[in-house]
Amino acid sequence: MAVGLGPLPTLHPVAGFELGIASAGIKRPGRKDIVVMRCAEGSTVAGVFTLNAFCAAPVILAKQRVQGAVRYLLTNTGNANAGTGEPGLVAAARTCARLAELAGVDANAVLPYSTGVIGEPLPVEKIEGALQAALDDLSVDNWAAAAAGIMTTDTLPKGASRQFQHDGVTVTVTGISKGAGMIRPNMATMLGYIATDAKVSRDVLQNLLLDGANKSFNRITIDGDTSTNDCCMLIATGQAKLPEISETSGPLFAALKQAVFEVCMEVAQAIVRDGEGATKFVTVEVNGGGTHQECLDVGYTVAHSPLIKTALFASDPNWGRILAAVGRAGVVDLDVSKIDVFLGEVCIASRGARAATYTEEQGAAVMAREEIIIRIELGRGACRETIWTTDLSHEYVKINAEYRT
Amino acid sequence: MAVGLGPLPTLHPVAGFELGIASAGIKRPGRKDIVVMRCAEGSTVAGVFTLNAFCAAPVILAKQRVQGAVRYLLTNTGNANAGTGEPGLVAAARTCARLAELAGVDANAVLPYSTGVIGEPLPVEKIEGALQAALDDLSVDNWAAAAAGIMTTDTLPKGASRQFQHDGVTVTVTGISKGAGMIRPNMATMLGYIATDAKVSRDVLQNLLLDGANKSFNRITIDGDTSTNDCCMLIATGQAKLPEISETSGPLFAALKQAVFEVCMEVAQAIVRDGEGATKFVTVEVNGGGTHQECLDVGYTVAHSPLIKTALFASDPNWGRILAAVGRAGVVDLDVSKIDVFLGEVCIASRGARAATYTEEQGAAVMAREEIIIRIELGRGACRETIWTTDLSHEYVKINAEYRT
Numbered sequence: 001m002a003v004g005l006g007p008l009p010t011l012h013p014v015a016g017f018e019l020g021i022a023s024a025g026i027k028r029p030g031r032k033d034i035v036v037m038r039c040a041e042g043s044t045v046a047g048v049f050t051l052n053a054f055c056a057a058p059v060i061l062a063k064q065r066v067q068g069a070v071r072y073l074l075t076n077t078g079n080a081n082a083g084t085g086e087p088g089l090v091a092a093a094r095t096c097a098r099l100a101e102l103a104g105v106d107a108n109a110v111l112p113y114s115t116g117v118i119g120e121p122l123p124v125e126k127i128e129g130a131l132q133a134a135l136d137d138l139s140v141d142n143w144a145a146a147a148a149g150i151m152t153t154d155t156l157p158k159g160a161s162r163q164f165q166h167d168g169v170t171v172t173v174t175g176i177s178k179g180a181g182m183i184r185p186n187m188a189t190m191l192g193y194i195a196t197d198a199k200v201s202r203d204v205l206q207n208l209l210l211d212g213a214n215k216s217f218n219r220i221t222i223d224g225d226t227s228t229n230d231c232c233m234l235i236a237t238g239q240a241k242l243p244e245i246s247e248t249s250g251p252l253f254a255a256l257k258q259a260v261f262e263v264c265m266e267v268a269q270a271i272v273r274d275g276e277g278a279t280k281f282v283t284v285e286v287n288g289g290g291t292h293q294e295c296l297d298v299g300y301t302v303a304h305s306p307l308i309k310t311a312l313f314a315s316d317p318n319w320g321r322i323l324a325a326v327g328r329a330g331v332v333d334l335d336v337s338k339i340d341v342f343l344g345e346v347c348i349a350s351r352g353a354r355a356a357t358y359t360e361e362q363g364a365a366v367m368a369r370e371e372i373i374i375r376i377e378l379g380r381g382a383c384r385e386t387i388w389t390t391d392l393s394h395e396y397v398k399i400n401a402e403y404r405t
Numbered sequence: 406m407a408v409g410l411g412p413l414p415t416l417h418p419v420a421g422f423e424l425g426i427a428s429a430g431i432k433r434p435g436r437k438d439i440v441v442m443r444c445a446e447g448s449t450v451a452g453v454f455t456l457n458a459f460c461a462a463p464v465i466l467a468k469q470r471v472q473g474a475v476r477y478l479l480t481n482t483g484n485a486n487a488g489t490g491e492p493g494l495v496a497a498a499r500t501c502a503r504l505a506e507l508a509g510v511d512a513n514a515v516l517p518y519s520t521g522v523i524g525e526p527l528p529v530e531k532i533e534g535a536l537q538a539a540l541d542d543l544s545v546d547n548w549a550a551a552a553a554g555i556m557t558t559d560t561l562p563k564g565a566s567r568q569f570q571h572d573g574v575t576v577t578v579t580g581i582s583k584g585a586g587m588i589r590p591n592m593a594t595m596l597g598y599i600a601t602d603a604k605v606s607r608d609v610l611q612n613l614l615l616d617g618a619n620k621s622f623n624r625i626t627i628d629g630d631t632s633t634n635d636c637c638m639l640i641a642t643g644q645a646k647l648p649e650i651s652e653t654s655g656p657l658f659a660a661l662k663q664a665v666f667e668v669c670m671e672v673a674q675a676i677v678r679d680g681e682g683a684t685k686f687v688t689v690e691v692n693g694g695g696t697h698q699e700c701l702d703v704g705y706t707v708a709h710s711p712l713i714k715t716a717l718f719a720s721d722p723n724w725g726r727i728l729a730a731v732g733r734a735g736v737v738d739l740d741v742s743k744i745d746v747f748l749g750e751v752c753i754a755s756r757g758a759r760a761a762t763y764t765e766e767q768g769a770a771v772m773a774r775e776e777i778i779i780r781i782e783l784g785r786g787a788c789r790e791t792i793w794t795t796d797l798s799h800e801y802v803k804i805n806a807e808y809r810t
Binding site for chain 2: 119311318323334
């Protein structure tokens, strides 16, 4: 049911970054559920992680270890290893230690990532049994297979790739992501991996990732449920024959930033397009806010309203529900007589009431589209924020009522 | 699909408070959609109203007029007269003026209430045409008919009644409510009317209503969508042969407060039991909070999580989703190792991880029930809060996707 999401685009290989896929049979025998990624020696790695206080064991370990030298990322689907307490940490550390042993690196150089059911013990032996096969499979050309290997309730793999030239050298940024439910990332998404062959120091890389994630992964929501396992990683292998890039590198830094930003945005929006049960891709623009926070408050209130989401599903221009959501968003001293609301190009509410020019036919025409923009003009200031979300369909209920069966 | 909600209990008449029902054909010909209530001269009236900034025209008028002498409450269903701007205010005032004219009272003594679709013009002539019939129908014995007359997507009428004796005099408190969707009252519920024949000054009455609503109407949520039209009214006709009741009236005040509180709670919980598509009645208890606000933040995050609500619908003890919701509720410095979570009497998570004693069978047995208690022990302090909510079913999506068709 993915909205406007086709087959994977070409995912350019990134020199110094290899991916290997294997099957551990965690949830179903034969399913590709293990992805190992190898970063060339000297790579720098940045990460952003969920702010959920119940963050999963692998998130705790990955957060610690990303501070040191990173060589391998080990991802499993089918089990989130969250809500598993101390035994969960031991289990995550064991799988990393086994991979380190097989690969001949320090155990702390392996970072774990898990996604799947919360609260069940990680099947350590199954994962360990699949590691050699994943190592044997390592290749720079495996991005598409890895994008498929990290899927859970996703219906399509998600990836994006950009290249730019500098001094005759081609620089590549490629990324993949997964996630379709429990999506309201807070500092990161369910799982995202982006790699570049540029040479970038860890601090600069971390800032690049924070900036990129903040306007992409951190602005999407499907059901408002921030996951326990959100992680997004940015790896720079430094294999492109260019000097190290920093904020003072002028056009080179700007080009890299732009490429990272575009890849973040494309794979983040792909998660929304493939949202559980999604039939619409919805952009909520809030302009004219006094602060960024009040724009976000209004945007998320609209994006999370079950009444608006069901109206979107029904293609029903029930715009009163949008007004009601704006009104309850908690904006202090909100003057409704200054508010305009647009559905696509159609003004539905002007100065806080039904626009004189509005007809039900105009609203219905916009709502019939697969991609819909809801624009709210608060008339309070110059701040603006944009959020991307989906509708709420029968299929969403079905998927989540039957998730574990 | 109402959960544990049977036929209306006996609703004792309240001396000095009459109700009349009529049909204006607002949405469908012949449907009872007008309720007029008459308060005897000398009655005091208190009200709490939605905090939604887009509050409806009738709410604006009722809020102003409740400060003066109140004689009539005029309710229509089928049209919320919200998002209608200045013309909406004029329309509401016109219907009140017509009722005042027919009844021979001051126009400001009539308070309007509307519920239904947002953003459509109020059909003033239709309403005006039904007012005489409603006045002709006025009777103290009409509570049950009025409870049915204010329904919209409700499947059952909602009411409660209490009586107590003082110095050989019987005091009555009777109330009705409506609402099944767009329910997360903020200072009031969709619509609630409670009357007593006790004699109570306006200030004391307002405090009684605030206290009662705060622990009942303001603690229920179905979909998190605070309505534009929430109102709850408490009327004291003073017809019982007892002195005026105030906070210093000792046991008499305590008995009245208890009766008002119980009626508030019963009709508020009835709204949840009849929640759109509800198959479960869910109590979320949050104990051991450092502040009341953090208990509410945790409780509402759990109560609004689409993932928890769909798991409740599926009777799936997917308790990891509860942990994830607690973890993202925004409680500062939350120490997950102090948190216990119970499903009914079953400890599912202890010190932040799956309880050693927990089995899936225990969880499944609790989830199979129609009435479920989720208890979260934060281990941070002595504050506690309780919230009541429902599950999220296919029926909810169906009802709200098809509301206007």
